[in-house]
Amino acid sequence: MSCSGNCSSCGSDCQKQPLRHPNITGAILGQFMMEMAMRSQKNAAGEITEDVMDDMDRKTMNWLGATFSGKNAQFEIDPQWYPVGVAGNLRIKLGTELAQAAGGKLPEDNATLIYSAMAVFMAEVYDTLAMVTKKGVEPLGEVPAPEMLALLKRWTEMLVGYELQWRDPAQKTEDTEKENTENK
Numbered sequence: 001m002s003c004s005g006n007c008s009s010c011g012s013d014c015q016k017q018p019l020r021h022p023n024i025t026g027a028i029l030g031q032f033m034m035e036m037a038m039r040s041q042k043n044a045a046g047e048i049t050e051d052v053m054d055d056m057d058r059k060t061m062n063w064l065g066a067t068f069s070g071k072n073a074q075f076e077i078d079p080q081w082y083p084v085g086v087a088g089n090l091r092i093k094l095g096t097e098l099a100q101a102a103g104g105k106l107p108e109d110n111a112t113l114i115y116s117a118m119a120v121f122m123a124e125v126y127d128t129l130a131m132v133t134k135k136g137v138e139p140l141g142e143v144p145a146p147e148m149l150a151l152l153k154r155w156t157e158m159l160v161g162y163e164l165q166w167r168d169p170a171q172k173t174e175d176t177e178k179e180n181t182e183n184k
Contacts, residue, residue: 019075022164026156036125037140065115083110089161090117121155
């Protein structure tokens with residue numbers, strides 16, 4: 001990766017964030033997950049129609065597809081990873097789902113495959129939102145539902161190409177309590 005994402009110490013004046021950095025990719029996906037949750041709630045409350053929701057989802061998928069295909073000039077891209085590397089990783093990790101999303105055949109073109117992956121991502125977000133909501137859990141409240149965090153972690157890892165060491169916020173609370181008890 002040619003950009004470390006630390007613009008303050010960088011000699012370049014590009015001011016672009018490195019897309020392959022997990023904090024950047026995670027923030028992008030997390031933001032869209034929150035927006036999708038809000039759309040879903042607005043639709044359920046009758047504040048927006050299915051057509052409006054579909055239009056917003058289409059725009060989201062197109063933006064994500066273009067971004068993770070390396071076609072969004074807003075970000076510093078790793079030319080070795082976008083689009084060939086990320087498409088290969090998605091092909092390996094999601095082959096069956098991608099073939100289903102693309103009408104039964106795995107797309108050969110990298111960009112089409114990445115766009116199909118974004119459709120799978122969005123379907124998984126909506127499925128997870130529905131599952132969590134049925135349980136009566138706030139999906140993306142102050143402490144996000146573990147299912148939503150797992151989904152965010154999984155997709156961030158697939159899009160950056162390596163495993164991340166994330167901790168569940170609830171686990172941090174338990175660890176802190178255990179440390180406090182041991183220190184008394």
